[in-house]
Amino acid sequence: MENHASIEAPANPATPDERRYRDADGLITMCIGCHRMQQPDTDNWDVIPQWEASPPDQVTGGLCIPCFQEQYARYRPRSDDAVA
Numbered sequence: 001m002e003n004h005a006s007i008e009a010p011a012n013p014a015t016p017d018e019r020r021y022r023d024a025d026g027l028i029t030m031c032i033g034c035h036r037m038q039q040p041d042t043d044n045w046d047v048i049p050q051w052e053a054s055p056p057d058q059v060t061g062g063l064c065i066p067c068f069q070e071q072y073a074r075y076r077p078r079s080d081d082a083v084a
């Protein structure tokens with residue numbers, strides 16, 4: 001008989017360092033569009049699957065640059081429409 005000892009998944013080696021993502025107020029900014037996490041004071045937005053599944057405390061919503069541009073493009077009237 002095989003004895004299947006409970007094998008726990010190893011701690012995820014890619015667990016991010018929260019301190020890298022907290023701003024001066026202790027908040028982490030998550031893009032509401034794609035759920036990337038911003039590194040404070042940078043334009044770096046990182047995909048962190050662990051946090052998408054279970055976000056850390058004190059997360060605030062934001063928009064990363066690609067998502068911002070996408071939203072902006074969506075609501076911006078097309079210039080063709082303005083031509084009489």
Ligand SMILES: [Zn+2]
Nearest residue numbers: 031034064067
């Ligand atoms: Zn985004």
